Amino acid sequence: xxxxxxxxxxxxxxxxxxxxxxxxxxxxxxxxxxxxxxxxxxxxxxxxxxxxxxxxxxxxxxxxxxxxxxxxxxxxxxxxxxxxxxxxxxxxxxxxxxxxxxxxxxxxxxxxxxxxxxxxxxxxxxxxxxxxxxxxxxxxxxxxxxxxxxxxxxxxxxxxxxxxxxxxxxxxxxxxxxxxxxxxxxxxxxxxxxxxxxxxxxxxxxxxxxxxxxxxxxxxxxxxxxxxxxxxxxxxxxxxxxxxxxxxxxxxxxxxxxxxxxxxxxxxxxxxxxxxxxxxxxxxxxxxxxxxxxxxxxxxxxxxxxxxxxxxxxxxxxxxxxxxxxxxxxxxxxxxxxxxxxxxxxxxxxxxxxxxxxxxxxxxxxxxxxxxxxxxxxxxxxxxxxxxxxxxxxxxxxxxxxxxxxxxxxxxxxxxxxxxxxxxxxxxxxxxxxxxxxxxxxxxxxxxxxxxxxxxxxxxxxxxxxxxxxxxxxxxxxxxxxxxxxxxxxxxxxxxx
Numbered sequence: 001x002x003x004x005x006x007x008x009x010x011x012x013x014x015x016x017x018x019x020x021x022x023x024x025x026x027x028x029x030x031x032x033x034x035x036x037x038x039x040x041x042x043x044x045x046x047x048x049x050x051x052x053x054x055x056x057x058x059x060x061x062x063x064x065x066x067x068x069x070x071x072x073x074x075x076x077x078x079x080x081x082x083x084x085x086x087x088x089x090x091x092x093x094x095x096x097x098x099x100x101x102x103x104x105x106x107x108x109x110x111x112x113x114x115x116x117x118x119x120x121x122x123x124x125x126x127x128x129x130x131x132x133x134x135x136x137x138x139x140x141x142x143x144x145x146x147x148x149x150x151x152x153x154x155x156x157x158x159x160x161x162x163x164x165x166x167x168x169x170x171x172x173x174x175x176x177x178x179x180x181x182x183x184x185x186x187x188x189x190x191x192x193x194x195x196x197x198x199x200x201x202x203x204x205x206x207x208x209x210x211x212x213x214x215x216x217x218x219x220x221x222x223x224x225x226x227x228x229x230x231x232x233x234x235x236x237x238x239x240x241x242x243x244x245x246x247x248x249x250x251x252x253x254x255x256x257x258x259x260x261x262x263x264x265x266x267x268x269x270x271x272x273x274x275x276x277x278x279x280x281x282x283x284x285x286x287x288x289x290x291x292x293x294x295x296x297x298x299x300x301x302x303x304x305x306x307x308x309x310x311x312x313x314x315x316x317x318x319x320x321x322x323x324x325x326x327x328x329x330x331x332x333x334x335x336x337x338x339x340x341x342x343x344x345x346x347x348x349x350x351x352x353x354x355x356x357x358x359x360x361x362x363x364x365x366x367x368x369x370x371x372x373x374x375x376x377x378x379x380x381x382x383x384x385x386x387x388x389x390x391x392x393x394x395x396x397x398x399x400x401x402x403x404x405x406x407x408x409x410x411x412x413x414x415x416x417x418x419x420x421x422x423x424x425x426x427x428x429x430x431x432x433x434x435x436x437x438x439x440x441x442x443x444x445x446x447x448x449x450x451x452x453x454x455x456x457x458x459x460x461x462x463x464x465x466x467x468x469x470x471x472x473x474x475x476x477x478x479x480x481x482x483x484x485x486x487x488x489x490x491x492x493x494x495x496x497x
Contacts, residue, residue, distance in 0.1 A: 002133040005029045007336060008122045010114040010276070011143035013040020015313035015325035017098070019141045020107045022333025028340060030107040031134055033114035033124050038098035041145050042322040044090050049168040050188055052086040054367050057195025061369070062432060065406035079173055079196050086168075093169070115277030116140070120308055123277070138340040139308050141332055142289070143325070144272035146314035151267050153180075156240040159248055162264040164189070173198055174261035178250050180237050181266035182208045187220050187368045189264055194227035194369075201230040201258050203237055203250065209372060212364075213379065213428045215412050216372040223369035232258075271315045281309065288317035293354040294347055295332040307339065318358040328355045350446075360425070361445045365435045370411065373438040376426035376445045379416050387425065390417045392474035396431045399470060400462040406432055415441075415471045422450045429467070437464060452478045 007023045009016045012034030024030045037044050057077055063069040091097060102109050112126040117133065122140060124132045148163040150156060167189045173196045179186050182204030194200045202208075202224060208217035208231075221231045236253035240263060243249055250258040274286045282301040283289065289311035290298045297309040312332045313325030335353035338345050346352040366372040382389045396402050396411030403409055411431020418425045427441035444454065455472055459465040 001131070002135060004135045004137055005031045005108075006136070006138045006340065007031070007141065008033065008114070008134045008136045008139075009141045009143065010122060011040065011145060011313070012036075012038040012098070012102075012109070013143065013145055013313070013325075014042050014322055015145070015329045016040070016141070016143035017102070018326045018329030019143060019310075019312055019333040019336075020102070021105055022330055023139075023141075023336050024105050024107045026334070026337030026341065028138060028337055031110055032102060032107055033110045033112065033122065033134075035111065035113040037093065038095040038102065038109070043098075044093055044095075045165040045168050047322050048089050049086050050164075050192065051367055052089045053082060053168065053192040054188065054195070056082045056085070057192070058367075058369075061195075062406065065408065065432075067407065077196070082196065083171070090169075110134070113275070115275060116142075116280050117277055118280050121280075136308065139310060139336045141295075141310040141312055141336065142276060142278075142315060143312045143329065144276060144315055146269040146271050146320060148185075148265065149268040149270050150265050151180075153237055154239040156237075156263075156265065159240045159242050159263060161240070162262055164264075164266065166262075167193075167264050175199060176260040176262075177201070178203065178248060178258050178260035178263045179266060180250070180263065181268075182206060182210065182217070182233070183266060183268070184209070184364075184366050186264075186266035187224070187366060189266065190224055190229055190231075191227065191367070191369045194224060194229045199228070199260075200224070201260065202232065203235050203252070203258065204231075204233050205236055207233055209366060209368075211378075212366075212372055212374050213414055215414075216366075216374070216428060216430050219370055219410075219412065219430045220366075220368045220372060227369055269314065269320060271317070273315060289315050291316045291318070293349075293356060293358075294335045294345070295328055295355065310336065318355070319362045321362065321364060324355075324358060324362055327357060331355050357446060361442055363438050363442045365438060367435070370431050371434045372428070372430050373434050374426070374428040375438060375442045376424070377416055378426055378428070379414070382416050382418070382425055388419045389425070390419050390475060391415070392417070392471045394467055394470040394474055396429065396434070396464070396467055399464060399467045401464040401466055402431065404462055405464065413437075413467045413471060415475070417451055417475060421448070422452065423448050424451065424454075433464070437467070440465065440468065451475060 006028040007030045009020050009032045020030045020032045110124050112124040114124050117123040120136045122134045164185050176199045177193050178201045190200050190202045208220050239251040248260045248263045271288050279285050295310045297311050310332050312328045314320045349356045363375040379391045392415045394413045396413050397409040414428045416426030424444045429437045
């Protein structure tokens with residue numbers, strides 16, 4: 001069976017849903033194709049369940065850092081209640097709410113596996129074995145997401161390793177968990193499972209959170225050790241096997257071993273393009289899809305025409321974060337509609353139809369112990385980009401709001417300033433509850449607010465946001481008159497005479 005529609009979206013996660021929403025809002029006929037649950041990875045197996053698994057133990061730790069509240073704690077974490085709350089937030093892995101929402105915006109859902117079958121053509125393999133071919137009059141947007149990589153370590157694939165989905169959908173917490181990796185998933189799941197009472201061993205080939213400032217990973221290593229986890233850095237996993245007792249034995253490059261009940265692999269992601277049919281339009285299966293800032297796929301053969309295939313979210317490898325994928329999706333849905341309806345396209349940097357922020361203002365939150373958040377460039381990243389920079393560092397624990405939040409507050413803040421532009425180009429905050437500090441930094445970078453003007457953005461006292469004042473003080477107040485000490489009075493006309 002074959003039918004024509006305006007727009008076909010492959011992938012029903014938050015990214016695909018946002019493309020559909022924006023295209024549909026412009027009056028285009030939209031069919032969304034999804035073979036799993038609507039809401040995708042984020043809603044069902046990533047962001048939402050992982051953060052609910054982390055939240056309860058984080059609250060308990062926070063209460064223990066405040067005298068008065070600490071004395072009121074008389075019990076232990078209720079792990080079963082944590083898992084029930086997780087189940088509530090993922091709707092028991094049912095997508096009825098998303099289905100209702102999609103119908104509410106007037107888009108159509110096709111259950112099944114969608115793949116390209118030539119220019120503007122999408123074949124859907126339905127669960128009942130039938131096939132439907134959708135021909136897109138205007139555009140096809142692919143938003144299939146990405147899958148975890150299981151590296152070719154000897155014996156690993158046969159040892160029934162966990163991936164992130166297993167870790168977030170667990171029904172029983174293992175007594176011992178080994179984690180291979182040092183990125184966001186690795187440290188968040190190490191934090192979650194240590195908080196849930198598991199004996200956690202984290203194995204990383206280098207440091208932790210390598211994309212952030214070095215002090216972030218160092219703080220997380222200390223934080224995990226404070227939770228009782230074992231953090232082993234600079235180690236290589238060379239072999240993994242299940243023994244007769246169904247234990248996982250991980251052998252490291254130095255010959256030592258780690259024995260656990262389960263092993264979680266968190267070593268990166270790969271695009272879901274192997275079975276997407278992109279070879280039918282001259283692209284390489286299994287590859288990331290290169291796009292321009294309007295999310296149009298680049299590299300299509302001239303014979304296939306241009307301006308119809310969009311790749312949004314993880315699959316384009318620009319920023320593998322749900323919020324950034326949704327940002328791209330809003331731009332893509334709007335530009336698809338503008339081009340379809342013959343309206344002007346604003347493709348200039350920071351225009352309505354582009355994803356400019358992917359290049360310079362990507363906010364990231366790691367819900368670890370402690371939290372680590374960043375946006376823009378690190379100090380080294382800015383230098384590598386050829387920028388002339390100044391760096392301001394502040395002990396976040398010295399800010400009154402942080403000290404009131406928790407006794408013995410331990411945290412750090414950094415601003416990276418482009419001295420030629422006079423604007424902030426990077427910010428990193430590490431410490432308890434720093435996630436809510438991030439949006440202010442993101443606005444400063446996106447808005448290209450001058451550091452001089454930021455002095456007039458007065459933070460309320462006593463909040464943690466007062467760290468902004470301390471960071472500006474570290475940079476130096478513009479126009480301030482430096483007075484020399486009394487021991488060495490400044491020279492005047494009289495003293496000079």
